Amino acid sequence: MNKIVLMLLFFCPFFYGYSQLKIESCQEKAKANYPLIKEYDLISKSLEYTISNANKAWLPQLSVTGIAGYLIKGLPELPGAGDKKDYIFVGIAQVNQTIYDGGAIKANKNIAKASAEVDKANVDVAFNNIKERVNQLYFGILVIDEQLKQLNLLNDNLLRNLNSAKLSKDNGLGYQSDVDEVQAEILSLEQRKIEYNYTRKGYVEMLSYMIGESLNENVQLEIPLTVENYALMENNRAELNLFASQLKLNEASHAFDKVSLLPKVGVLAAGIGITPSMSLGASEVSSLALVGLSTSWDISGLYKSSNNKQLEKIQKDRIVVQQEAFLFTNNLQLKQAESDIEKQKAILAKDDQIVAIKEKIKNAYQLKKDNALVSMNDLITSMNKESEARSNKALHNVQLLLSLYNYKTIKGN
Known part of the structure; x- marks a missing residue:
């Protein structure tokens, strides 16, 4: 049993290293790795503190006021004041407990929540560009992989003809020039493979950086399924959520303006200390205490109420216009993407026929060369044309997938 466990532990990294990456996982990892992802947590924490501060408005509010100064000369003496004093000190301690605020605290919290949603939607909009970039890198690697596959197939054919040319030469039935032509073509093909491999390596390094995960340069990518x-x-673009959040914030601001016009009612307790004490008739007063209801009504908002309504309406109209402009541009992009998809489908429909014809021509030239009816150069040309047809088919397949996924991204999916 221990031996089995050890073998599994040994082979697990091997299998993991050759597991295929999926485009969806790359998109999610790129999002999680992007520094702006930290904004979500910061926005949530900021909202938490803002809501907490708003709730504290229900707590008793204590205020202490001290007044000290000289009595103005020439004033009549206070009744029963005794010796005239040149100074006075008044201390006031007041506790207010709000019992009705007209809905101001609730409106403040609603504004804070709506503002947080706007901030989060702005972050989501930024992530759309990350998704597009991942798509370009991912499908760029797939295109290179398909081209390398076709080059390997061509290389196999060339090697078979090289061996045949060498055998014919050794038997006195062929020429050294045939061998040289095939060898030159193989070297040219190796150059193309080197170029593709270095380009692929660069793409993999960029994808690795974006997803925050070390990738082997030979990592295999899964070919995505065709999107039916x-x-x-449904259009799930983050911008649409942003506009919706901005409209909610506009509504919350309008609600706050309405409740700010209402009076506030609370319970009041106050204590007043006076030095020197004052004589009121037969009594000497040095302190007072009182409790009761307090009412405040700031009517300054009434002067600006009409203008504020117009400003909020203008802001709402601006948001609606921006949304309409975005949808216009987005629909234009979708029409272009849809046109690209249909074009790729139409092109791809002809590829099978082209490949079949080019393969038939190549086979005919192979037969003619075997019977010394055409030159090696003619055969190599026909092989290259067949390989080109196969490469184009593979390229068009990946381009169709890229067009489909671009359409998904443009629509926010």
Whole structure:
């Protein structure tokens, strides 16, 4: 049993290293790795503190006021004041407990929540560009992989013809020039493979940096499935959520303006100390205490109420206009993407026929060369044309997938 466990532990890294990456996982990892992801947590914490501060408005509010100064000369003496004093000190301690605020605290909290939603939606908008970049890198690697596959197939054919040319030469039935032509073509093909491999390595390094995960330069990517019924997808672009959040914030601001016009009612307790004490008739007063209800009503908002309503309406109209402009541009992008998809489908429909014809021509030239009816150069040309047809088919397949995923991204899916 221990031996089995050890073998599994040994082979697990091997299998993990050759597991295929999926485009969806790359998109999620890139989002999680992007520094702006930290904004979500900061926005949530900021909202938590703002709501906490708003709730504290229900706590008793204590205020202490001290007044000290000289009595103005020439004033009549206070009744029963005795010796005239040149100074006076008044201390006031007041406790207010709000019992009705007209809904101001609730309105403040609603504004804080709506503002947080706007901030989060702004972050989501930024992530859309990250998704597009991942798509470009991912499908760029897939395109290179398909081209390398076709080059390897061509290389196998060339090697077979090289061996055949060498054998014919050794038997006195062929020429050294045939061998040289095939060898030169193989070297040219190796150059193309080197170029593709270095380009692929650069793409993998960029993808690795974006997802925050070390990738082997030979990492294999899974070819995504074809997206069916792409035109029926719901539009989930983050910008639409941003506009909706901005409208909610506008409504919350309007609600706050309305409640700010209402009076505030609370319970009041106050204590007043006076030095020197004052004589009121037969009594000497040095302190007072009182409790009761307090009412405040700031009517300054009434002067600006009409203008504020107009400003909020203008702001709302601006948001609606921006949303309409975005949808106009977004629909234009979707139409272009849909056109690209249909174009790729139409091109791809001809590829099978082209490949079949080019393969038939190559086979005919191979037969003619075997019977010394054409030159090696003619055969190599026909092989290159067949390889080119196969490469184009593979390229068009990946381009169709890229067009489909671009459509998904433009629609926010």
